Amino acid sequence: xxxxxxxxxxxxxxxxxQERTQLNDKLKSWNDLESEGEEISLLLDMALEENDEAQEAxxxxxxxxxxxxxxxxxxxxxxxxxxxxGNAIVDIHAGAGGTExxxxxxxxxRMYLRYADRNNFKAEIVDQLDGEEAGIKSxxxxxxxxxxxxxxxxxxxxxxxxxxxxxxxxxxxxTSFASVFVTPEVTDDIVIEIxxxxxRIDTYRASGAxxxxxxxxxxxxxxxxxxxxxxxxxxDDRSQHRNKDVAMKVLRARLYQLEEEKKAAEVSKIHDSKxxxxxxxxIRSYVMQPYRLIKDNRTAYESGNVDAVLDGDLxxxxxxxxxxxxxxxxx
Numbered sequence: 066x067x068x069x070x071x072x073x074x075x076x077x078x079x080x081x082x083q084e085r086t087q088l089n090d091k092l093k094s095w096n097d098l099e100s101e102g103e104e105i106s107l108l109l110d111m112a113l114e115e116n117d118e119a120q121e122a123x124x125x126x127x128x129x130x131x132x133x134x135x136x137x138x139x140x141x142x143x144x145x146x147x148x149x150x151g152n153a154i155v156d157i158h159a160g161a162g163g164t165e166x167x168x169x170x171x172x173x174x175r176m177y178l179r180y181a182d183r184n185n186f187k188a189e190i191v192d193q194l195d196g197e198e199a200g201i202k203s204x205x206x207x208x209x210x211x212x213x214x215x216x217x218x219x220x221x222x223x224x225x226x227x228x229x230x231x232x233x234x235x236x237x238x239x240t241s242f243a244s245v246f247v248t249p250e251v252t253d254d255i256v257i258e259i260x261x262x263x264x265r266i267d268t269y270r271a272s273g274a275x276x277x278x279x280x281x282x283x284x285x286x287x288x289x290x291x292x293x294x295x296x297x298x299x300x301d302d303r304s305q306h307r308n309k310d311v312a313m314k315v316l317r318a319r320l321y322q323l324e325e326e327k328k329a330a331e332v333s334k335i336h337d338s339k340x341x342x343x344x345x346x347x348i349r350s351y352v353m354q355p356y357r358l359i360k361d362n363r364t365a366y367e368s369g370n371v372d373a374v375l376d377g378d379l380x381x382x383x384x385x386x387x388x389x390x391x392x393x394x395x396x
Contacts, residue, residue, distance in 0.1 A: 090211065094138055094141075095138065097134075098131070098134060098135060098138060101127070101130075101131050101134070102131060104127070105124065105127050105128060105131060108120060108123070108124055108127070109124060112124065133380065136380060136384055137184075137380070139384070139388075140216070140380075140383060140384045140387050140388070141212050141215070143387045143388060143390070143391040144212050144215035144216075144387070146215060148214050148215075148249030149212060149214055149215030149218075150211060150212055150214075150215065151213065151214050151249055151250055151252060152207065152208060152209045152210070152213050152214060152249070152250035153207070153208045153213045153214040153217045153218070153247050153248070153249060153250060154191075154205065154206075154207050154208075154247070154248045154249075154250055154315055154318050155177060155205070155206050155207075155208060155217055155220075155245065155246070155247050155248075156203065156204070156205050156244075156245070156246045156247075156248075157170050157173050157174055157177075157201070157203065157204050157243055157244070157245055158170065158202070158203045158243065158244045158246075159196070159200065159201065159202050159203065159243050160223070160241065160242030160243055160244065161242070162239075162241050162242065163196075164196060164197070164198045164199055164200060164232050165230060165232065165239050165241045166200075166241040166242055166243055167196030167198075167199060167200030167201055167202055168196070168199050168200035168231075168232070168241070169200070169224075169226045169241040169242070169243050170200055170201050170202070170203070170204070170243040171196075171199075171200040171201045172226070172375060173224060173243055173245065174201065174204050174206070175375075176374070176375050176376070176377055176379070177206075177217075177220070177245075177377075178206075178377075179376055179377025180377040180378075180379045181208050181210075181213075181377075182377065183377050183378075183380075184210065184213075184216065185210060186208050186209060186210035186213050187208070187209040187210060188206055188207065188208050188209075189206060189207050189209075189301065190204060190205070190206045190301055191205045191206055191207060191299045191301055191311055191312075191315060192204065192205045192297075192298045192299050192300055192301070193205075193300075195272065198232075199232070205297075205315065207250065207311075207314075207315075209250075214247065214249045214250070215387075216383055216387075217247045218247045219382070219383045219386040219387055220245045220247060220379075220383075221245060221246055221247050221348075222244070222245060222346075222347070222348030222349070223242055223243070223244050223245075223346045223347040223348060224242070224243050224244070224245060224347060224348065224349050224351065225240065225241070225242055225347035225349070225350045225351065226240070226241045226242075226243075226350075226351045226353070227239075227240050227350065227351070227352045227353060227354060228241075228352075228353040228354050229353070229354045238354050238355075242347065248318050248319065248322050249318065249321075249322070250314070250318050251314075251317045251318045251321045257317045257320050257321050257324075259290070259313075259316070259317070259320065263290060263291050263292050264288055264289065264290060264291070265288070265289040265291060266286065266287070266288050266289075266309070267286070267287045267288075267289075268283040268284070268285065268286055268287075268305060269283055269285050269287065270282065270283050270284075270285065271284055271285040271300035272285075272300070282303070282305075283305070284300070284302070284303055284304065284305045284308060285298065285299065285300035285305075285308060286298060286299055286300075286305060286308040286309045286312050287312070288309075288312045288313065288316055290316060290319075290320065293320070293323060295316065295319050295320065295323070297312045297315045297316045297319065298312060299311040299312040299315070347362060348361065348362055348363055349361045349362060349363075349382070350362065351371065351374075351375070353371060357369060357371045358371070359371055359374050359382075361382050361385065361386065363386060363389070364382075364385040364386055364389050366381060366382055366385035366386075368381060368382075
C-alpha cells in the first residue's frame with residue numbers, strides 16, 4: 066500500500082484497503098479476547114489467594130461474556146464470503162394461514178430486532194404491511210454493522226411455529242409458517258446502472274404509526290423497476306426524499322442480487338432456499354405445544370429455552386449453521 070502507484074487502480078486499492086481493515090479488526094478482536102482471558106485469570110488467582118467468595122458472581126459474569134465473545138469470534142472466522150462483512154436487507158413474509166401466520170411473522174421480526182441489538186447492529190424498518198387483525202403480512206428492514214449479512218444469511222428459509230393459538234376460542238393447536246430472505250446491501254463501489262425511464266415512482270400516505278402527519282402528507286414512496294417487475298417501497302421516514310433514497314438502496318440491492326443469480330452459482334444457492342412457505346420445506350421448527358423445543362433441520366442443533374431464543378438468543382443456531390457450512394465447503 067505504500068507504493069507510489071498503489072492508488073493508480075482505485076478499485077483494487079479499495080479492495081486491498083477493505084481486506085486490510087478486516088484483518089486488523091480480526092487481530093484486534095483476538096488481542097481483546099487475550100486481554101479478557103488474562104484479566105479473568107488474574108482475578109481468579111486473587112480471589113483464591115484471599116478466599117474471597119464475593120467475587121464469584123463477577124467472575125461468573127466475565128467468564129460468560131468471554132465465552133460468548135469467543136463463540137462470536139469463531140463464527141466470524143468462517144465468514145469469508147464476498148458480502149459477509151457488510152450490511153444486510155432482511156425480508157419476512159407470512160405464509161398461508163391468515164392471522165396465525167401474520168402473528169408469527171411479527172414474532173420473528175421482534176426476535177431478529179433483538180438479535181441485531183445483541184450484536185450492536187443498527188436495524189431500521191424500511192417497509193411494513195400490517196395484518197388485518199394482528200401481526201404483519203410482510204416487513205423489510207435493514208441491518209447495519211460488521212458481518213451483519215454473514216450472520217443473518219443463516220436465517221434464510223421457512224420457519225415453522227407450533228403452538229396453542231391465542232386467536233382460537235377453542236384453544237386448539239395450530240401450525241404457522243413464515244419465510245425469511247436476506248440480501249446483501251450493495252456498497253457504493255459497486256455500480257448498478259438504473260435508467261430513470263425504467264422506473265415508475267409513486268407516492269402515497271404512509272400507514273401505521275405517525276399521527277397527524279400520516280394523514281396529511283404523501284411521504285411514502287413505491288418504486289417499480291419496469292424491466293424486471295421488482296417493486297420496493299419505504300414509508301419509515303417522514304421525509305419523502307429520505308424514503309426515496311432508502312427505497313433506491315433496496316432496489317439496487319435487489320437488482321444486484323438478480324444479476325448475481327445469473328452469473329454466480331454461489332449466490333443462486335441463497336435464492337434456491339426460498340421454497341414454498343408450507344409444510345415440509347422449513348429450515349427450523351419452533352414447537353411450544355405439546356412440548357417446548359426449537360430445532361434446526363439443517364444442523365440438528367436444538368434448544369429447549371424457547372423464550373430466550375424468541376428474545377434474540379440465536380447465537381447457537383447461527384454458529385452451528387455457519388460451522389457446518391464451512392466444514393462442507395472448505396476454502
